[in-house]
Amino acid sequence: NGDSLKKVCTIIKESTGAAAVSITDKTKILAHVGLGSDHHISGDPIQTFATKEVINSGQMRIMNSPEEIECSSEECQLKSGLIVPLKEKDEIIGTLKLYFAKRSGISFTHEKLAIGLSQLISTQIEISKVGKLEELAAKAEIKALQAQINPHFLFNALNTIVALLRVNPNSARELIVNLSTYLRYNIEETSTFVDISKELQQVKSYVEVEKARFGDKLNVIYDIDESIRVKIPSLIIQPIVENSIKHGILKGSGTGNIVISVKKHNSDEIRVSVEDDGIGIPQSFIENLHAGKIKENKIGISNVDNRLRHIYGSGLSIERLDVGTRVSFTLNMSA
Known part of the structure; x- marks a missing residue:
C-alpha cells in the first residue's frame, strides 16, 4: 500500500514548505500529498510531461510555470516545481517532486534540499536493496525507540x-x-x-x-x-x-x-x-x-x-x- 510513501511525502512537505510532494516510479504515481491530490492520484499514470522527461533524461528539472509543468489537468493549481530522479545504482527507478502554489516558487535552498533528499532515498534503496518502503514503515512501529526517530534530527x-x-x-x-x-x-x-x-x-x-x-x-x-x-x-x-x-x-x-x-x-x-x-x-x-x-x-x-x-x-x-x-x-x- 501507499501509506508509508504518503508518510514520507508528508514529512518532506511539512519540512520544506512545498505545496505538494510526490513520488513516482517510472510509469505511475506512488504517492502524492498536498495540492493537486484530486487528480494526482496514487496508482494513476504519471500526469506531467516534465516528469516523463526527467525519467528519460536522468536530469533534474526546474519548472517555474504551469506551462513548463504541463499537467494533463487544465484545472491543476500547481504553479512551479522541481523534479529530481531517483536511482538504484545507475538506473532511473522513479522521481521525487516538490511543487509550489506560485510561479517561480523554487529557491536555491529548495533545489539543494531536493537533491539531498533524492540522494538520501536513492542511497537507502541501493544500500538496502529493497524498495518496499511500506515494509520499512511497518517495522518502524515495532519498537518505541524505532518510532521516535526525531524529524528534527x-x-x-x-x-x-x-x-x-x-x-x-x-x-x-x-x-x-x-x-x-x-x-x-x-x-x-x-x-x-x-x-x-x-x-x-x-x-x-x-x-x-x-x-x-x-x-x-x-x-x-x-x-x-x-x-x-x-x-x-x-x-x-x-x-x-x-x-x-x-x-x-x-x-x-x-x-x-x-x-x-x-x-x-x-x-x-x-x-x-x-x-x-x-x-x-x-x-x-x-x-x-x-x-x-x-x-x-x-x-x-x-x-x-x-x-x-x-x-x-x-x-x-x-x-x-x-x-x-x-x-x-x-x-x-x-x-
Missing part, C-alpha cells in the same frame, strides 16, 4: 548535507551513507539481539551525522575491546549516546567529550559505558528513572533501562561525576 542532518554539497561533495556523500546506515538500522533491525559490532556501527553512524553538524564542538572517543564477541539487545547503546550529546554536552557549554567504552568486566561479564564531561545529570532524573516516572519525551533512556531490567534483571547504572555523567550496564558474556 533528520532534517538537521539533511540541511547539513545541503550545505556540504556546495563546499565538500565527498563529505556530503559520506554523510548520506552514515545517515542511511543509521536510519536503515533503526527501521529494519527487528531482531531482539545483534552482534555488538553491528550495534556499534549504528552508534558510529549516528555520531558521524552529529559530528558533521557540530564539528569540533563534539569529540567522541571509542575505547573498544575488539576481541569481545557477544550479542546484545539491539538499539541499546545509541539512545545513551544521544542522551549524552543532547542533555549532557549541548545543554552545557555546547562543547565536550564523550567516551564510549566496551570492556571485559571480569571473565564472565562485559561492561558498556558512555561517559561525558557535560552539564551533569540531575539527581532527580536518576531517582525518577528508577521509580518509573520518566516522562514520555524521555522514553529513549527509560526504554533502555526497562529492557535491560527485563532481559538481565538489572538496568542502567547512572553516576554523577565531578564533571559530567557516566551511564553504564553490565552483560553476561554467555547471555
